[in-house]
Amino acid sequence: MLAQQKQQIVALFQAALAPIVAGTDLAPNVVLERPRDPSHGDIACNIAMQLAKQLKTNPRELATRLVAALQAEPGAQGLIESADIAGPGFINLRVAAAAKQAVVRDVLEQGEAFGSAGAASGHHAIIEFVSANPTGPLHVGHGRQAALGDALSSLFESQGIEVTREFYYNDAGVQIATLATSVQARARGFKPGEAEWPESAYNGDYIADIAADFLAKKTVSASDGAPATASGDVEDIESIRRFAVTYLRNEQDQDLQAFGVKFDNYYLESSLYADGKVETAVQALVDAGKTYEEGGALWLKTTDYGDDKDRVMRKSDGTYTYFVPDVAYHIQKFRRGFDQAINIQGSDHHGTIARVRAGLQAVNIGIPQGYPDYVLHKMVTVMKNGEEVKISKRAGSYVTVRDLIEWSGNGDVTRGRDAVRFFLISRKADTEFVFDVDVALATNDENPVYYVQYAHARICSALANWGGDVATLAKVDLSPLTESHESQLLAKLAAYPEMLQRAQAELGPHQVAFYLRELAGELHSYYFAHKWLLDDSEALKLARLALAAATRQVLRNGLALIGVSAPDKM
Numbered sequence: 001m002l003a004q005q006k007q008q009i010v011a012l013f014q015a016a017l018a019p020i021v022a023g024t025d026l027a028p029n030v031v032l033e034r035p036r037d038p039s040h041g042d043i044a045c046n047i048a049m050q051l052a053k054q055l056k057t058n059p060r061e062l063a064t065r066l067v068a069a070l071q072a073e074p075g076a077q078g079l080i081e082s083a084d085i086a087g088p089g090f091i092n093l094r095v096a097a098a099a100k101q102a103v104v105r106d107v108l109e110q111g112e113a114f115g116s117a118g119a120a121s122g123h124h125a126i127i128e129f130v131s132a133n134p135t136g137p138l139h140v141g142h143g144r145q146a147a148l149g150d151a152l153s154s155l156f157e158s159q160g161i162e163v164t165r166e167f168y169y170n171d172a173g174v175q176i177a178t179l180a181t182s183v184q185a186r187a188r189g190f191k192p193g194e195a196e197w198p199e200s201a202y203n204g205d206y207i208a209d210i211a212a213d214f215l216a217k218k219t220v221s222a223s224d225g226a227p228a229t230a231s232g233d234v235e236d237i238e239s240i241r242r243f244a245v246t247y248l249r250n251e252q253d254q255d256l257q258a259f260g261v262k263f264d265n266y267y268l269e270s271s272l273y274a275d276g277k278v279e280t281a282v283q284a285l286v287d288a289g290k291t292y293e294e295g296g297a298l299w300l301k302t303t304d305y306g307d308d309k310d311r312v313m314r315k316s317d318g319t320y321t322y323f324v325p326d327v328a329y330h331i332q333k334f335r336r337g338f339d340q341a342i343n344i345q346g347s348d349h350h351g352t353i354a355r356v357r358a359g360l361q362a363v364n365i366g367i368p369q370g371y372p373d374y375v376l377h378k379m380v381t382v383m384k385n386g387e388e389v390k391i392s393k394r395a396g397s398y399v400t401v402r403d404l405i406e407w408s409g410n411g412d413v414t415r416g417r418d419a420v421r422f423f424l425i426s427r428k429a430d431t432e433f434v435f436d437v438d439v440a441l442a443t444n445d446e447n448p449v450y451y452v453q454y455a456h457a458r459i460c461s462a463l464a465n466w467g468g469d470v471a472t473l474a475k476v477d478l479s480p481l482t483e484s485h486e487s488q489l490l491a492k493l494a495a496y497p498e499m500l501q502r503a504q505a506e507l508g509p510h511q512v513a514f515y516l517r518e519l520a521g522e523l524h525s526y527y528f529a530h531k532w533l534l535d536d537s538e539a540l541k542l543a544r545l546a547l548a549a550a551t552r553q554v555l556r557n558g559l560a561l562i563g564v565s566a567p568d569k570m
Helices: 003-021 048-055 060-073 097-113 142-159 176-186 205-215 238-257 271-273 277-287 323-335 345-363 400-408 414-426 436-440 450-467 468-475 483-496 497-503 508-532 538-561
Strands: 044-046 078-084 090-095 124-128 162-171 266-269 291-294 297-300 309-316 340-346 373-377 380-384 386-391 433-436
Touching: 003 048, 003 060, 048 060, 048 090, 048 266, 048 400, 060 078, 060 090, 090 271, 097 414, 097 468, 097 483, 097 538, 124 142, 142 162, 142 291, 142 340, 142 373, 142 380, 142 400, 142 414, 142 497, 162 400, 176 205, 176 483, 205 238, 238 400, 266 271, 271 277, 271 323, 271 373, 271 414, 277 297, 277 309, 277 323, 277 345, 309 380, 323 340, 323 345, 340 345, 345 373, 386 538, 400 414, 400 436, 414 433, 414 436, 414 450, 414 508, 433 436, 436 538, 450 508, 450 538, 483 497, 483 508, 483 538, 497 508, 497 538, 508 538
Parallel strands: 124 162, 124 340, 162 266, 340 373, 380 433
Antiparallel strands: 044 090, 078 090, 291 297, 297 309, 380 386
16 A cells, blocks of 8 residues: 555544544554455554543444544545454454555556655665675675665665765774785795795785785875875885785775665774764763773773673773774764664674764763764575585685675676676565575575566566557556456555665665565566466556556565666576
């Protein structure tokens, strides 16, 4: 059922309730639900059971009065087909066929806008995702973040929320120093396994590539930074560090380009130190009386905000712990005007949530509790040829995003990208996921992205065989659409806008993938049951083509939202 129709029915209930609750201080909240058993109707409401005790009346008697008053309302005509009372006072409604069929016209008229909020909400959200250390190629975990973050950003935009996609580069700290010494060792001619090779060094082939280009004094550049030209001097560790970081940022840019993900902004952790924002944040916490010194370290009173123990901010050697720059970074997010901040990170970041939020509350500048929100994802296991794949020769210790795209498309970048994107959001983020490359390559209903895309292509083929003007289908008579498969498909189409709202509110882009699989399933079942165009009368043929065209549009809209193509042919 469409949102406006639900609103109309809620208004009908409110009008029917008005004389019943007159003279009381009751303000009934009418909630409509879908019955678990479709045979009970299209809508269920338990408002009579909620109010009966307060009104000192029998719930079934109250339900009877409500149904009579509701059906007498002029607005119920053409919208409510029937109303029944079940059990102790449930009210079950059946929506008129014409009202259900109206979704087809809405979809065809609104096109790409169907499901979207249609107006700006005035809210500004920043969604931070991937945020990989520039110490190597993007791995599969980063790919899951990219798929989740980009889809969630599109979900927010569909609801009228202005979104900034941000990539936070952890370009400071021990890992960057390790990267520099790894490249330096390679540049000196040492290899993994040799006695001179640093124990903590990165071992992938990409380190050798960076070292070779450094010695060749090449110039590299990243998406939003100044170019870095290598000095070629193996003793110049600062030049090695700067060149290696820029080189890998460029590599990650290429990974993201292959994945079809774009960012609005890149933020460097190093800038927080260079601009004094870390020191400013620490001083604000000290000034707020939320810190103390013990054992030569500076501690934050995170227990004041529900943490199980206080946390060290500045160690005795003067360096800051991991969460301190995160606090400074999120202060900047808030001051940049983002009323909602969402971080998509691996589940290993769980321990920092309480500390970051505690720091943001402690500075006392009006940051709301629970800021930022987190979507934490679990590991991805990659299977290929029936075996788990654990390493990539190029990366040295893990499967890269580009590996997965290449394998899943068998050389076809678009096909590989579609499979990886769809698969990586097809489960709730906090569940572990097995990515089976063999399934991604399959051309049958075991492959979910193929199954959904084939539904779209099947409709394109039917419309092409018909040969008429699809735009005219928005005006055809839809009354012949009364068969059970058609009713189920109509209901599924009508559920699309509400699904988007729920997925955005719950930070759950996996719900879009679930919905698309279910919609494709309804479409395939409908097609096999009726083989459109073969024996249909002209009126029924046009009505079914209109329903098919509307389904194609919703499939296309949903696939676009998660960054997956909608091919006309398969």
